Amino acid sequence: DEVEAAIKKCHPKFIYVIPNFQNPSGVTMSLKRRLQLIEVANKYSLPIVDDNPYGELRFEGEPVPSLRALGGDTVISLMTFSKIVTPGLRIAWLVAPEGMMPIFERVKQCCDLHTSTYGQVVLLEYLKMGKMxxxxxxxxxxxxxxxxxxxxxxxxxxxxxxxxxxxxxxxxxxxxxxxxxxxxxxxxxxxxxxxxxxxxxxxxxxxxxxxxxxxxxxxxxxxxxxxxxxxxxxxxxxxx
Incomplete structure (x- = not known):
């Protein structure tokens, strides 16, 4: 109800959430709340930006299905290697509807042209070692x-x-x-x-x-x- 009220009041372009071990509270969004959020997003034709840097760092309990798995193209998923490999390796990735990718590419180029090639090569070689x-x-x-x-x-x-x-x-x-x-x-x-x-x-x-x-x-x-x-x-x- 609060999300829907905020949408009606603020008219956002998208909904941003950190559903797993949220920063700063550490709280994880339940399956029920994820489904409710997707329902509201679809009702108002709003994409959900699922920022998930901590999802791999679960210590206990069963993983909750990702918003992307539940909501499909309603959800844009953001993930990073900086929290699971090394903080200095500023390499991330996203999963989004194919039609949005050219927009993200242009924004990325405007921000910093491209992510460090050296960093990407180092990460690739590490992944090839099979120790992740x-x-x-x-x-x-x-x-x-x-x-x-x-x-x-x-x-x-x-x-x-x-x-x-x-x-x-x-x-x-x-x-x-x-x-x-x-x-x-x-x-x-x-x-x-x-x-x-x-x-x-x-x-x-x-x-x-x-x-x-x-x-x-x-x-x-x-x-x-x-x-x-x-x-x-x-x-x-x-x-x-």
Missing amino acids: DQHIDKIRRTYAARRDIMVQALAEYFPAGTKVIKPKGGLFLWLTLPNGMSAKDLLMKAIAGKVAYVYGSPFFPNGGGEDTMRLNFSTAPEQEIVEGIKRLGRIVKENM
């Missing part, structure tokens, strides 16, 4: 362990009333501070303690989210995660 599935399995296990360590540390070091969304995959954990505390106001104090996060309010285009923050569990070793959460928890408690 093994690599993805490894980073899934690594990220799942780091997520669990962060969740455990938050339970130990953060004050009562802190709310945490534990994602089933992806890179991020979403946290709501107790008592309406401002995550933005705490940031500089956290940085002084040599720990950082992304405060949540910029993710809310219509305002709100001042008491939220996004934490990334993918980059730091487990012992650094524990120490970082311990420091951050102390700063939160000192400023309650």
